[in-house]
Amino acid sequence: MGDPDPLRVLQKGVEGMSVKMIDISSKDPVSREASATGTIQLKESTVERIKSNGVEKGDVLAVARVAAVQAVKRTPDTIPLCHQIPIEHVSVDFEISASLLRATVKVKACAKTGVEMEALAGVSAALLTVWDMTKKYEKDEAGQYPSTAIGEIRVLEKRKGARGRT
Numbered sequence: 001m002g003d004p005d006p007l008r009v010l011q012k013g014v015e016g017m018s019v020k021m022i023d024i025s026s027k028d029p030v031s032r033e034a035s036a037t038g039t040i041q042l043k044e045s046t047v048e049r050i051k052s053n054g055v056e057k058g059d060v061l062a063v064a065r066v067a068a069v070q071a072v073k074r075t076p077d078t079i080p081l082c083h084q085i086p087i088e089h090v091s092v093d094f095e096i097s098a099s100l101l102r103a104t105v106k107v108k109a110c111a112k113t114g115v116e117m118e119a120l121a122g123v124s125a126a127l128l129t130v131w132d133m134t135k136k137y138e139k140d141e142a143g144q145y146p147s148t149a150i151g152e153i154r155v156l157e158k159r160k161g162a163r164g165r166t
Contacts, residue, residue, distance in 0.1 A: 021081050027112040031161030032085075035106040036119035038153035040127045044099045046137040050130075051096065057133045064129040065092040068105050071125030072118045085111045085118065092126060099147075103127055104156070116155045123153055 042050075050060045057063070069090045076082040089108040094101060105122035107115040127150045131138075138148040 019081070021083070022113075024083060024112040029110050029112050032109050032111050032113075032115045032159070033106065033161075034114060034116040034119040034158040035104060035156045036116065036123045036154065037102060037104040037156050038123040038127050039100055039102045039151055040130050041100055041147060041149045041151070042130075042134060043138060043147060046134050047096060047099055047101065049137060050101070050134065055133055056136065060130055060133045061094050063133060064094070064103065064126040067129040068092045068103065068122035068126040072105065072107055072122040075118045075121040078121065079117055082117050083111075083113050085109050085113065085115060087115070087118065090122065092122065094126075101127075101130060103130075114158055114160070116158045120153060120155065124150075127153070 049055050053059055069092065071078075072090045073087055076084050087107060087109050089106075091106045093104045093106075095104075096102075103123050103126040105119045105126065107119045107122065109115050109118075131148065131150065135145070135148075138145050140146050
């Protein structure tokens with residue numbers, strides 16, 4: 001039976017596989033920015049509910065925004081080899097069309113490593129939250145989601161600035 005302690009598994013590896021966190025101790029902190037985006041395909045009627053704040057669970061975009069910020073701050077808790085980064089700013093924007101909602105998350109920090117994983121985690125959490133809050137309206141008669149889809153999650157841009165704050 002395997003070791004039940006995930007930290008110990010990370011430290012010693014699994015059956016000969018090597019697992020390690022990258023050493024960034026010799027790097028200097030610099031200004032870091034990253035933005036990521038992704039989409040969720042929804043029924044037009046669901047999008048109208050979001051726009052009119054007619055979703056039973058509440059304000060979808062407000063809750064998705066909070067979920068994105070929370071996910072950014074907790075990225076190392078869900079991605080095991082990510083470094084803890086002192087997040088300085090998170091912005092979350094939404095674009096809505098007839099049947100598509102796009103989330104874009106921008107993250108800033110002064111750190112020794114980039115913040116693109118945090119931006120990706122934020123986008124993913126925002127889109128999953130939209131799905132969770134609207135699933136009642138997206139299901140078909142059989143309880144399936146024939147047209148709901150999350151996709152196009154990607155890093156739009158990542159930037160690295162000068163030493164210290166910029």
